Amino acid sequence: MRPLLDTVLGALDSGRRARGGPLPAGGPDAVAARIRAAAGDLLPDHGDPDALRVLVHALAEGAADPADPLCAAHLHCPPLAVATAADLAASALNPSLDSWDQAPAASALETLVTHALARQAGLADALVTTGGTESNHLALLLARETHPGGIRLLYGANAHHSLPRAAWLLGLPEPVIVPAPAGTLDPAALHAALTGLGGPRTPLLVAATAGTTDAGLIDPLPEIAALCAGHGARLHIDAAHGGGLLFSDRHRHRLTGLDAAHTVTLDLHKLGWQPVAAGLLAVRDPADLTALHQHADYLNAGDDTEAGLPDLLGRSLRTTRRPDILKIAVTLKTLGRSGVGALVDQVCALARTFADLIEDHPRFELHDRPTISTVLFRPAHATDDTVAALRRRLLTDGRAVLGRARLDGRLWLKATLLNPRTRPADLATLLELVEGTTPR
Helix, strand or coil: CHHHHHHHHHHHHHHHHHHCCCCCCCHHHHHHHHHHHHHCCCCCCCCCCCHHHHHHHHHHHCCCCCCCCCECCCCCCCCCHHHHHHHHHHHHHCCCCCCHHHCHHHHHHHHHHHHHHHHHCCCCEEEEECCHHHHHHHHHHHHHHHCCCCCEEEEECCCCCHHHHHHHHCCCCCCEEECCCCCCCCHHHHHHHHHHHCCCCCCEEEEEEECCCCCCCECCHHHHHHHHHHHCCEEEEECCCHHHHHHCCCCHHHHCCHHHCCEEEEECCCCCCCCCCCEEEEECCHHHHHHHCCCCHHHHCHHHHHCCCCCCHHHCCCCCCCCCHHHHHHHHHHHHHHHHHHHHHHHHHHHHHHHHHHHCCCCEEECCCCCCCEEEEEECCCCHHHHHHHHHHHHHHCCCECEEEEECCEEEEEEECCCCCCCHHHHHHHHHHHHHHCCC
């Protein structure tokens, strides 16, 4: 693999230089044309020994580069080099965590790491998932199986779209949407909904959010947990965005109440700087996981299990599964909790710095001070159409990658700062680019 790695690293670098910014210029049609030209005939009669270099260069040239300080639209982190290197080792060894005889060491490592991460959240065990969507789906499945008679989901209007979709996929009753007028779930409205729906024949599941997608806001978790306890409702907390605050001594207090949940979604390809995918679902009661048990004689024969071979089929909704735990383990051991926490502190501080720049600028309006590392802003006095158009212009020109969020009835530009190497000068440049693109 050594000469191939040299080829890949060279092509990544040449592609980055050809791109020249955080996003390829020209928009979707131009990018697609360049890819078609590089790909050519993808199933030729005779192979092309230069295909690796050509296609990696094309992918890098046409990439949205999360390592560029001006790429700040989404919860899309620049992965740590050490995690990326570990991911290469996982690909080369290619274990599959559907039976012990395919992944002896990987399955043992997964047990150690998932228990350690669950303890960070104040819970007992955790399963590895592909991210927040699968974790939320799995949380609703466990809740449904814990209450065989059926369960009703209540979620905030600020919640991730995967929650109502999971309820639909699982055949649950129509969920109840709880108002979130200030961007976080309203406890008074939740109390009214729980009171109206409560009863011995109506098991309820409340989904709270620790780190909303639009603004990075955190629901009032202690109040929500108290309401769930008082009404006998099950509690799930989607902390896919905010769960990384657990590593920070400075910010982990924002997650007070997390340990009261029955299940918690975590996602380390956000505030954990892992290559995709690196999701987890932490559980308070490991007995809930018995609902996932499956039997396939070729993977977990009864006599093998009795003889001591671990049964892995009950650890996921998937069968074939790559060892995503390796990169997580390498990162945690290399950086330690304080090292990961320092990265969290850096991006949170960057968000505050960016908010300061916006507040001090007469031509911009700040939505609110950041809770984690997401900052919403817009040109003062601009219309929503103008905000949308200037964002698309920046994307098409390849100069900056900003997201969008609609809150308080208005459209905002969204900067999600997940790059610890971003500097205040980069933030000033980003603001200058937006100002220069805004019609006068």
